[in-house]
Amino acid sequence: MTEPFNFNNELSGKIALVTGGTKGTGKAIAERLLAAGATVIVTARNQPENMDDQIHFIASDLNQVKGTENLVKEILSSFDRLDILINNLGGSDTPGGGFAVLRDEDWENTIQTNLLAPVRLDRGFLPQMLERKAGVILHIASIQGRLPLFDSTLPYAAAKAGLINYSKGLSKEVSPKGVRVLAVSPGWIMTLSSIRMMERIAKSSETSIEEATQSVMDALGGIPIGKPAQPEDIAEFVGFLVSPRAQYLTGTEYVIDGGTIPTV
Structure with missing residues (x-):
């Protein structure tokens, strides 16, 4: 009889950061990585009331360059390195009504959150990953990168499309140097x-x-x-992607949408 695979401690010794990791899908991802034995750090603007005391929280505003720089410095100072970076932070609060109601500020804020924040964090943590020739960077995108909803979330959809393209380009550069880069595009969660x-x-x-x-x-x-989807559905797949079991996977976008996108 074949013994079931034991997922416990497969990430033992790994240090992981989950942005936007205090609620929703980010929280589920953080808890999944913790269950696999990783040392888990989460970041958000404000500390949540109910958080596992084994998870490390660092307050930061990743929409600001200084916020990103301070987060990178604090993690590398306190933990010496980062092995797994989950760029989960994202969202949209732009008004409905189509292109005509969207101001430059709406576009700029949305792109800061959904594209530039991950780019800055990658830039901050990649040097030490490349030096060690090891690491995993995962970008949480969205099916709106392929299936935009023009009435209410066009800037968000455009930013996520940019994130998917950027993720692929980055993987081509750093995968030969030992760092895997992946994108996950969930549907409705x-x-x-x-x-x-x-x-x-x-x-x-x-x-x-x-x-x-x-x-x-x-x-x-x-x-x-x-x-x-439930947040745990996404978290379970992310847990696999950042694990040693997925060591041959890089440069790919994985869609988790229950079949929502109607094309190949």
């Missing part, structure tokens, strides 16, 4: 913020949560698997 959005939709349209959820899935063109 049922985070706490998504649940609250469903509650608002249900209340305003006088429908049930289930009907509100179905209406969003319909707006996406349908999700063949029949439901949004």
